[in-house]
Amino acid sequence: MITPYFESQTTLVRSAGDEPQRDHVYIYGLELKGDGEIALRLRPEHRHQHAEASLAIRVDESNWVRTGAEYLGGQHLISTVATRGRTDWSLFPVDTESDEIWLRLIRSGDTITVAHADDGVDYTTIASTYLPGGVPAMAGIASTRPVAETFWDAGLDLDIDLD
Numbered sequence: 293m294i295t296p297y298f299e300s301q302t303t304l305v306r307s308a309g310d311e312p313q314r315d316h317v318y319i320y321g322l323e324l325k326g327d328g329e330i331a332l333r334l335r336p337e338h339r340h341q342h343a344e345a346s347l348a349i350r351v352d353e354s355n356w357v358r359t360g361a362e363y364l365g366g367q368h369l370i371s372t373v374a375t376r377g378r379t380d381w382s383l384f385p386v387d388t389e390s391d392e393i394w395l396r397l398i399r400s401g402d403t404i405t406v407a408h409a410d411d412g413v414d415y416t417t418i419a420s421t422y423l424p425g426g427v428p429a430m431a432g433i434a435s436t437r438p439v440a441e442t443f444w445d446a447g448l449d450l451d452i453d454l455d
Contacts, residue, residue: 321432
């Protein structure tokens with residue numbers, strides 16, 4: 293079981309059209325004051341389209357990146373949502389026989405790199421996006437649900453490295 297460094301209910305605002313949408317999520321992790329990396333091994337339950345747990349780096353409610361696993365149209369996908377006032381959403385197909393997916397977010401200056409692996413070793417970069425650097429950010433697991441035993445069924449390992 294993962295022991296979070298902090299638990300914070302927060303808001304992520306996304307805007308892909310004329311109306312901004314607010315997602316109220318819980319983030320479990322720590323403050324990332326500079327560069328660093330967060331990684332998560334998860335076993336998606338796929339009871340619905342959106343994953344139970346994802347990784348997030350949040351500067352404020354309008355500047356954040358979140359990545360997680362989804363199951364859509366019979367296919368495993370890595371979903372990445374990057375918001376800097378306006379939202380970009382991308383999907384990357386995952387061709388794996390494994391029940392587990394490893395995700396990683398790397399913050400280096402003002403760049404966030406998104407990667408995934410089937411084995412936790414050989415990561416493939418699937419996205420690179422801008423997020424303001426040099427300012428503190430919350431980094432960790434994001435979920436729309438508060439902690440309960442079933443929450444941790446999907447998220448197996450959380451690793452946060454700071455520079």
